[in-house]
Amino acid sequence: MAKRHYFLLLPLLLTAIIAISASLPGALLPHWLHHNFDKTVHTVVYGLLAMSWLMALRPFLRSISLAVIITMLLCLTTGFGLEWLQDIIPRRRSDPLDVRADMIGVLVVCGVWWVIVQFQRFQQARQ
Numbered sequence: 001m002a003k004r005h006y007f008l009l010l011p012l013l014l015t016a017i018i019a020i021s022a023s024l025p026g027a028l029l030p031h032w033l034h035h036n037f038d039k040t041v042h043t044v045v046y047g048l049l050a051m052s053w054l055m056a057l058r059p060f061l062r063s064i065s066l067a068v069i070i071t072m073l074l075c076l077t078t079g080f081g082l083e084w085l086q087d088i089i090p091r092r093r094s095d096p097l098d099v100r101a102d103m104i105g106v107l108v109v110c111g112v113w114w115v116i117v118q119f120q121r122f123q124q125a126r127q
Helices: 002-022 037-057 064-086 096-126
Strands: none
Touching: 002 037, 002 064, 037 064, 037 096, 064 096
């Protein structure tokens, strides 16, 4: 039972890394992130966060749909919370488009994950 809890370390570590990055003052950020390339970074990073949550929740939940819903809620809460935090960081601002980019990454990963699991279940049922 205790080994299953180790799976939670990766999404918690990724969340901590994202939170630290979000709390850096704007002057410390690379110049290329100040342009719309940051939306691509948001999409990829939150896609990775979603994948890590899905992998972490898999040993605990039998329902893939429940794992997807919990993952989406965790990622959405993280995205909104960190955007809100950026309003108090010097030379940073919150941007609703960042949360949209976050959720695009999350939805793509969750959708692909759900389709793969359903396909595997279909294949197992046929055998």
